[in-house]
Amino acid sequence: MKFIIKAKGHRLISSTHETTFEVTKDNYLTEKGTCIIGISAEYSAREFPDWLKEYLIEGNKVIIEIVVEGLRDLVIGYGSKDLRFRDDRSFVIRKSRYIDDRTVVINANKAAKDIDRRIIELLKMEKELKIIFHTI
Numbered sequence: 001m002k003f004i005i006k007a008k009g010h011r012l013i014s015s016t017h018e019t020t021f022e023v024t025k026d027n028y029l030t031e032k033g034t035c036i037i038g039i040s041a042e043y044s045a046r047e048f049p050d051w052l053k054e055y056l057i058e059g060n061k062v063i064i065e066i067v068v069e070g071l072r073d074l075v076i077g078y079g080s081k082d083l084r085f086r087d088d089r090s091f092v093i094r095k096s097r098y099i100d101d102r103t104v105v106i107n108a109n110k111a112a113k114d115i116d117r118r119i120i121e122l123l124k125m126e127k128e129l130k131i132i133f134h135t136i
Helices: 050-057 117-124
Strands: 002-008 020-024 036-038 061-068 071-078 090-094 103-105 128-135
Touching: 002 020, 036 117, 036 128, 050 128, 061 117, 071 090, 071 103, 071 117
Parallel strands: 020 036, 090 103
Antiparallel strands: 002 128, 020 090, 061 071, 061 128
């Protein structure tokens, strides 16, 4: 199964964070948001569908596809029984095992700095972003 979240880029996207990437429902970005790769997202962690929350809470592996104008990058990560899905503004994918209300995936193989730079350049031009969660 898959779950698609649409968001958009912003001119201040730097995507330099070393351990996470984030997508937010906020419609703005500051220079401090080095992990943010998308704004104006359709969904926050709290709004993920129940089937995906359950899948991730079981600790299952997930593939996250980042798509902008035909360019794709893939991130592999895992859920955890400790995920909370409580945040109503954003969601975060982490390379670490740290979990807070925004965390939806841990032990990911990529963070913001690892995402294909061609995708990041398009996001700086405020192009549409799709984040697609694929269950395995």
